[in-house]
Amino acid sequence: MKNAVKTSLQNQSATGSIANFYAVQLQLLCREHKHATSASALLRSIHANMITSGFSPRSHILNNLINIYCKNSGLVYAKHLFDRIPQPDVVARTTMIAAYSASGEPKLAREVFDKTPLSIRDTVCYNAMITGYSHNNDGHAAIKLFLDMRWKNFQPDEYTYTSVLAALALIADHEMHCRQLHCAVAKSGMANFKCVVNALISVYVRCASSPLASSLLLMDSASKLFYEMPERDDLSWTTIITGYVKNDDLDAARKVFDGMDEKLLVAWNAMISGYVHKGFIFEALDMLRKMYLAGMKPDEFTCTSILSACADAGLFLLGKQVHAYVRRTEEKIHVSVYNALITLYWKCGRVDDARKVFDNLVFKDLVSWNAVLSAYVSAGRINEAKLFFDEMPEKNSLAWTVMISGLAQNGLGEDGLKLFNQMRVKGIELCDYAFAGAITSCAVLGALETGCQLHAQLIQRGYDSSLSAGNALVTFYGRSGVIEAARNVFLTMPCVDLVSWNALVAALGQHGYGVQAVELFEQMLDENIMPDRISFLTVISACSHAGLIEKGRHYFNIMHSVYKISPGEDHYARLIDLLSRAGRLLEAKEVIQNMPYKPGAPIWEALLAGCRTHRNVDLGVEAAEQLFELTPQHDGTYILLANTFAAAGRWDDAAKVRKLMRDQGVKKEPGCSWIKVENTVHVFLVGDTAHPEIQVVYNYLEELRLKMRKMGYVPDTQYVLHDMETEQKEYALSTHSEKLAVVFGLLKLPRGATIRVFKNLRICGDCHNAFKFMSKVEAREIIVRDGNRFHHFRDGECSCGNYW
DNA sequence: ATAGGGTTAG
Numbered sequence A: 001m002k003n004a005v006k007t008s009l010q011n012q013s014a015t016g017s018i019a020n021f022y023a024v025q026l027q028l029l030c031r032e033h034k035h036a037t038s039a040s041a042l043l044r045s046i047h048a049n050m051i052t053s054g055f056s057p058r059s060h061i062l063n064n065l066i067n068i069y070c071k072n073s074g075l076v077y078a079k080h081l082f083d084r085i086p087q088p089d090v091v092a093r094t095t096m097i098a099a100y101s102a103s104g105e106p107k108l109a110r111e112v113f114d115k116t117p118l119s120i121r122d123t124v125c126y127n128a129m130i131t132g133y134s135h136n137n138d139g140h141a142a143i144k145l146f147l148d149m150r151w152k153n154f155q156p157d158e159y160t161y162t163s164v165l166a167a168l169a170l171i172a173d174h175e176m177h178c179r180q181l182h183c184a185v186a187k188s189g190m191a192n193f194k195c196v197v198n199a200l201i202s203v204y205v206r207c208a209s210s211p212l213a214s215s216l217l218l219m220d221s222a223s224k225l226f227y228e229m230p231e232r233d234d235l236s237w238t239t240i241i242t243g244y245v246k247n248d249d250l251d252a253a254r255k256v257f258d259g260m261d262e263k264l265l266v267a268w269n270a271m272i273s274g275y276v277h278k279g280f281i282f283e284a285l286d287m288l289r290k291m292y293l294a295g296m297k298p299d300e301f302t303c304t305s306i307l308s309a310c311a312d313a314g315l316f317l318l319g320k321q322v323h324a325y326v327r328r329t330e331e332k333i334h335v336s337v338y339n340a341l342i343t344l345y346w347k348c349g350r351v352d353d354a355r356k357v358f359d360n361l362v363f364k365d366l367v368s369w370n371a372v373l374s375a376y377v378s379a380g381r382i383n384e385a386k387l388f389f390d391e392m393p394e395k396n397s398l399a400w401t402v403m404i405s406g407l408a409q410n411g412l413g414e415d416g417l418k419l420f421n422q423m424r425v426k427g428i429e430l431c432d433y434a435f436a437g438a439i440t441s442c443a444v445l446g447a448l449e450t451g452c453q454l455h456a457q458l459i460q461r462g463y464d465s466s467l468s469a470g471n472a473l474v475t476f477y478g479r480s481g482v483i484e485a486a487r488n489v490f491l492t493m494p495c496v497d498l499v500s501w502n503a504l505v506a507a508l509g510q511h512g513y514g515v516q517a518v519e520l521f522e523q524m525l526d527e528n529i530m531p532d533r534i535s536f537l538t539v540i541s542a543c544s545h546a547g548l549i550e551k552g553r554h555y556f557n558i559m560h561s562v563y564k565i566s567p568g569e570d571h572y573a574r575l576i577d578l579l580s581r582a583g584r585l586l587e588a589k590e591v592i593q594n595m596p597y598k599p600g601a602p603i604w605e606a607l608l609a610g611c612r613t614h615r616n617v618d619l620g621v622e623a624a625e626q627l628f629e630l631t632p633q634h635d636g637t638y639i640l641l642a643n644t645f646a647a648a649g650r651w652d653d654a655a656k657v658r659k660l661m662r663d664q665g666v667k668k669e670p671g672c673s674w675i676k677v678e679n680t681v682h683v684f685l686v687g688d689t690a691h692p693e694i695q696v697v698y699n700y701l702e703e704l705r706l707k708m709r710k711m712g713y714v715p716d717t718q719y720v721l722h723d724m725e726t727e728q729k730e731y732a733l734s735t736h737s738e739k740l741a742v743v744f745g746l747l748k749l750p751r752g753a754t755i756r757v758f759k760n761l762r763i764c765g766d767c768h769n770a771f772k773f774m775s776k777v778e779a780r781e782i783i784v785r786d787g788n789r790f791h792h793f794r795d796g797e798c799s800c801g802n803y804w
Numbered sequence B: 001a002t003a004g005g006g007t008t009a010g
Helices: A002-010 A018-032 A039-052 A059-071 A075-084 A090-102 A106-115 A123-135 A139-151 A158-171 A175-188 A194-208 A215-228 A234-246 A250-258 A265-278 A281-293 A300-313 A316-329 A335-347 A351-360 A366-378 A382-391 A397-409 A413-425 A432-445 A448-460 A467-479 A483-492 A498-510 A514-526 A533-546 A549-561 A569-581 A585-593 A601-613 A617-630 A635-647 A651-663 A694-710 A724-728 A734-746 A767-777
Strands: A672-677 A680-686 A754-757 A781-786 A789-794 A797-802
Touching: A018 A039, A018 A059, A039 A059, A059 A075, A059 A090, A075 A090, A090 A106, A090 A123, A106 A123, A123 A139, A123 A158, A139 A158, A158 A175, A158 A194, A175 A194, A175 A215, A194 A215, A194 A234, A215 A234, A234 A250, A234 A265, A250 A265, A265 A281, A265 A300, A281 A300, A300 A316, A300 A335, A316 A335, A335 A351, A335 A366, A351 A366, A366 A382, A366 A397, A382 A397, A397 A413, A397 A432, A413 A432, A432 A448, A432 A467, A448 A467, A467 A483, A467 A498, A483 A498, A498 A514, A498 A533, A514 A533, A533 A549, A533 A569, A549 A569, A569 A585, A569 A601, A585 A601, A601 A617, A601 A635, A617 A635, A635 A651
Parallel strands: A754 A781
Antiparallel strands: A672 A680, A781 A789, A789 A797
């Protein structure tokens, strides 16, 4: 084809009429423009030829020229030509409308449309504008224009209906919409057109994937429409196949696919991407093989899907092979392939290589940017992610979502919620993933109320069947200690994955339901769900909190022997925690000595915490020494060590450690520190409340209050006591009530104030004593802290959560 | 001159 144009160009002189000659040339170019990558260069040379030969094209040639410029991304040239026509006809205008719409500029398209006088407007012109809107995701504008068209008595044709149906497919989210449309189409007599029926099937398909509609019912109707068509074209087949794929019914899709006589490339691609999406990597690769055997040549769509499969399965080398194949066969660089390549790199742990691919990419799109953003986020490189996010030339809802959940997963819940609110304010579409990120932020913050509100909004929007949102909710309720809610969400989720199971096991384990956590874990194994490394972390710490020492050791052992997951440092840390909490410190020490690699900070921290609880000063000092060597930040170690001494009654040594801290300029105050969570300032008083030093701490507290006032915070009477003497007596709130009452007296608490007592309680099962204590000190509310977790007593109810 | 299908980012 390309040669045909060139020969024709060379034989210019031999051609009779010059107008005819150009018309033929343009026609040829027009026919091949889909495949020719050098078409725009060729086109410019033809155009230049016209100008130098002094040929002034008549309108149809000019229109042709504009049209071809548009289709070869020469929009600038097209616009230039168009603007110089004194009175462009409707054909030229329609071309420009379509061109602007295709390049994402519906506003510019509308300008041309509005300037088109009613007297020359026609149905095609309207069709182009309606399509323009639906291509730019503005279904409402498309329909409005359709109504305008009817009002002005333009006769819609099958193209109009096809476009309007496409627009409606964007909006339809209820079964009734489909039924009504179906009737309207039948009445209009347009149902005889294949393209209209295809579009109607599309509406059913799109609507079926709406969370508010029944996918099964609607796909059934779509399928009925499909099989009742007198004859089906390629598009009918692919619409129905992809419809099933999109609605997660791969078996149904495969059935239709197998029934195709001549399987189209598009259909192969749809099946492959469907398998990849569902995580059926093997089936996807098998389809690729079958496709190859059937003599089909994989194109960029196929390669993109396969690359994505490789990324998910960690098949780095296969991925590289696909990349090599693409480089060999495709002359044009397809961004999507490179985007998938970026993902392959980072999912295989090569974040910086992913960035390199991105940097070398000449034409980047939103997906490229988002892929790199995800790379940084998932690698925990949150600062780079933040910078990259700010650098992005444009952001869609996905970019925001990635950033929100990234912040939440890296413990920056407050930032996550802030970003979510910004998103809401800016009117960016809030999808289920965005909610999932916000809910995770609440889980991180322990913001129970905000999280519950988000849950309500989630249900309102019909997102409650979303897997990611469901998982976020299970985690959130789990961390907040509302176990029943966590369980309910889990049970009502339409489908669950490993993350959901892990979340519920964690929820139970963290709140003293160790036995149930273990039972649930066993149930998961019975259902043949393969546990991952997170599952083992979760179940071992559940054992640790419930004191199920042998069970915990058992899981640690089978993790490698049965499930071939080699224990990481975090697993060892949980094991050490399990043993040291139970006071089996020497056993813990033995495990540390026999570890296959050098124990890191988390291991020694777990041991040190155990030493503090069980008053083993010697081992504690040894662990602390290791920690001083291993970590640059010594704050936590100092505090743990001081408390170990104090717990053993060695006040002088404890005081020495505190002095050491001050001397070394450790930022955290030895006796007291404060943080701001949401709008409340929480003050942490670290130290023994019965110790004479309490007066010193009290003075410090007053100083702190002044400081806070200066900074604009309004300090309330929410004090925090970290009482290490109660460490071992986990249910012994009442025995200390006297002592605490004295302290609160010292702090001159007004009656009925909120008291926040932060103690090292592991399991909160003692509501009775808590409420008894409350009435004794005339508190309205008590919050008891255990590490990052808190238990909240108020109005006769107890709830739990995470503090930061 | 206008329509309807397949890919990639969580």
